[in-house]
Amino acid sequence: MTSITSSSISTTKNTVTCTNCNLDKFCIPKGLDRFEVGELALLVNRNNIRQKGEAIYHAGSPFRGMIALRSGSAKLVSFGQHGNELIVDFILPGEVLGFDGLATQTYNCTAIALETVNYCHLPAHKIDELVTQKSCLNHLLLQRSCSQFDAQVERMMLNRRSAEERIASFILQISERLKQRGYSEMDFRLSMTRDEIGNHLGVAHETVSRIFHLFQSKQLIEVKSKHVKIIDKKELFNFYTTYSLNSPK
Amino acid sequence: MTSITSSSISTTKNTVTCTNCNLDKFCIPKGLDRFEVGELALLVNRNNIRQKGEAIYHAGSPFRGMIALRSGSAKLVSFGQHGNELIVDFILPGEVLGFDGLATQTYNCTAIALETVNYCHLPAHKIDELVTQKSCLNHLLLQRSCSQFDAQVERMMLNRRSAEERIASFILQISERLKQRGYSEMDFRLSMTRDEIGNHLGVAHETVSRIFHLFQSKQLIEVKSKHVKIIDKKELFNFYTTYSLNSPK
DNA sequence: CGACGCTTTGAGGAGATTCAAGACACGTGG
DNA sequence: CCACGTGTCTTGAATCTCCTCAAAGCGTCG
Missing domain, CATH: 1.10.10.10 (Winged helix-like DNA-binding domain superfamily/Winged helix DNA-binding domain)
Structure with missing residues (x-):
């Protein structure tokens, strides 16, 4: 169908980048300008696949970066000391996960696919580069992290x-x-x-x-x-x- | 007792600064070097007092900065839509509060003294200055904010x-x-x-x-x-x- | 000392868990 | 294509934990 150039061995579906991604309003790019998103696009690994039940990352493993689900959903699980496991959150298609590893540089939770997922991956070392260059991204991460606070309050309310x-x-x-x-x-x-x-x-x-x-x-x-x-x-x-x-x- | 110079009308007790404060290992200065702490000391308002039951800040009011309790304790309260109030956390002497306003620049909670408190206040606009100058402080804030994540998981575990x-x-x-x-x-x-x-x-x-x-x-x-x-x-x-x-x- | 707020203690009841068993759905292999 | 097995979902019954209501003790402060 599509002509295949030397620089593109991808199918039509695979040519999605951050610039034309339909998730761009919700994903990491949120708050960046067009140029910055272009830069970001170069750093992201796209089209990673995990089948149902497979882990996207494991609790205790070193932070490898942020993940954006392009399709499929996942659960974020924390394991207590006595074998009891707690589902901290569900991640729906289009949402971002990895915040549980941002601060400590080690994932606190295990992310497990609830169905086949296709995700993008922004590697950790590139995040560092971006953060030092673009203060807005920094601000963005801070914002996101602090919004955890609201979520926590909300959840405490629910628990009563x-x-x-x-x-x-x-x-x-x-x-x-x-x-x-x-x-x-x-x-x-x-x-x-x-x-x-x-x-x-x-x-x-x-x-x-x-x-x-x-x-x-x-x-x-x-x-x-x-x-x-x-x-x-x-x-x-x-x-x-x-x-x-x-x-x- | 002490000679009173023109630049110091404070009593002996009031000469405590960030540099010689016994809380410096836990307070905002944590992670800063000696010189930076010295700078910080110039920015902080010390010796603020609130009596039992009085608010240190109110939910909904603009973020005015971070607070470190030098003595006394407080509760951090969130008000639900139906008059129900939820104590999100207790703040013990020596601990820092104000994280609930950091992201949105508006306090999400009301902080109320549980007994007479004496606190230091690092004004918001000075935080901005510091953050842009010292990336370590930035990192620190990010760290602290992300540790909310752990706290949240811990609390969810407790709730079962x-x-x-x-x-x-x-x-x-x-x-x-x-x-x-x-x-x-x-x-x-x-x-x-x-x-x-x-x-x-x-x-x-x-x-x-x-x-x-x-x-x-x-x-x-x-x-x-x-x-x-x-x-x-x-x-x-x-x-x-x-x-x-x-x-x- | 009296009032008010906080704490303790008891009795009854409501909501949610646990245990148990059966229904349903889905995928695999015959 | 159907039978089978496993995992998921539903439903019932008994039990238990914790809440609610009520009342009485305790402490503190004007």
Whole structure:
């Protein structure tokens, strides 16, 4: 089909760079100008593949750089001292991971593909170069890292809420994040199991199942195994903001 | 006693600077060399006082800089949309706060004194200057901010544990932090109420009370109102690492 | 000393977990 | 193409942890 020049042995699909990537608004380039993105494009390894269940990086291994998922999703897992594992976050297509290794230069978590993923990789040593050259990138990283703070507060708030509220918020959060990356916000497939959702939210997987069912019976969503369709977003939202609790004093 | 020169109207106590401050290993200067600390000393406002219950800064107000508690302690509070308030963290004497405003340049939380506090204040605009001049400070801030990530994981782990484990870990954490600043690690006074502890840990204040009592009956600690004495640190530690749970799969 | 806030202690109940068993889905090999 | 096996999901029942409500002790400060 396409003519193959000496400088390009890639297929049409593979000619995607940071400049024309549809993720550029969300990825590392966010906040950089056109020229800078061009530079960035030269530094990024594209088209890395991992199959379901394979690790993208391992906890304890040296920081190798930041990762942007071009397709597929992943989970970020932290292993406690007693074999208990905790899913710190899910990474959806178009999102960036690797922040858990930025500060210490060692990954704190293991990133595991929940389905086949295709990702870009910005190597660590190139990040250092960029950071010293472009203060904006520096600022950007600082910003992103500090936004962890907000996330933490948000999560603490969630942890005092009932299982129903947690799951309502989980569904809405996934919906919101998918929407931001241009996917359908009302109708999607969860790539993680009930067990993984439960682990992340701190509830038993049976409870996840039960509450999905409950929401369906209340006409808030339709669930069929991993497929979720949001019917009444507003009511779902009310569900987890209205019934608040544990507000001391 | 001391001769008073025109340039010094301060008492002996007030002549403490960053250079001779006993907190310098923990405070903002950490990682800076002697000369840089000297520079820093010129930028810092010292000897600010707040009484118990008074705010050091308010959520929503513009970032005014970083704060180091020279004495006294504080709580960092986040207000939810429905009047529920969440104690994100306690700040012990010698610790630094203000990270919640660093990224967005607006404080996300309100910092309230739990007892009379004396603090140093590094103004925001001077931080900017320093950051652009000294890349190490920049790195330092990034480091600190990213360590939030670890804290978040730690807290998520705690949230799947029983009330007993949470409180054991709380006591040990406070002990450890006091120790690091040179205070007694085995015998201290909690500056916060049971209510505040419970809020922070996500348990009812009655439960806090009961479990303190339980630990006392097990000869792990001695409690008398706010005063805590650790009797069997090792066993207390086992308490919250041995009985782990909820490890999925 | 009296008031107020904090802490302790008890009793009852709600929500979520755990255990157990069956249904469903998916992929593999016959 | 169907049978089979494994992993996932659902549903029920019993149990337990922790919360809520209530009331009484304790301490502190004006």
